[in-house]
Amino acid sequence: MPCAGWTFLTSHAQVLLCISRDPGIRLRDIADRVGITEGSANGIVVDLAEAGYILNQEAGRRNHYQIQAHLPLPESSSRERAVGEVLALPGRRAAARFRSAGT
Numbered sequence: 001m002p003c004a005g006w007t008f009l010t011s012h013a014q015v016l017l018c019i020s021r022d023p024g025i026r027l028r029d030i031a032d033r034v035g036i037t038e039g040s041a042n043g044i045v046v047d048l049a050e051a052g053y054i055l056n057q058e059a060g061r062r063n064h065y066q067i068q069a070h071l072p073l074p075e076s077s078s079r080e081r082a083v084g085e086v087l088a089l090p091g092r093r094a095a096a097r098f099r100s101a102g103t
Helices: 011-021 027-034 038-050 083-101
Strands: 054-059 062-067
Touching: 011 027, 011 038, 011 062, 011 083, 027 038, 038 054, 062 083
Parallel strands: none
Antiparallel strands: 054 062
């Protein structure tokens, strides 16, 4: 059952997950998936780019994002963890569930 009124991950983390799953995703699609406005999605992408977590490459009229997975998380208590490690967690858990269901 979903929790009303709050999310487990920040909007910044959710945007980063969207980009990790589809590096060519449009801001409109990020906004729809995260449940924020397109302007907010743009602001978060700018935040992430300014902090160095993503690189933005223009490809015609579209953008292509590259996550800098080696960078540490911004939280001081999590400095030993890299962004890529956190982004890989949902995939690892899903793969583990799939493997255990097949046995």
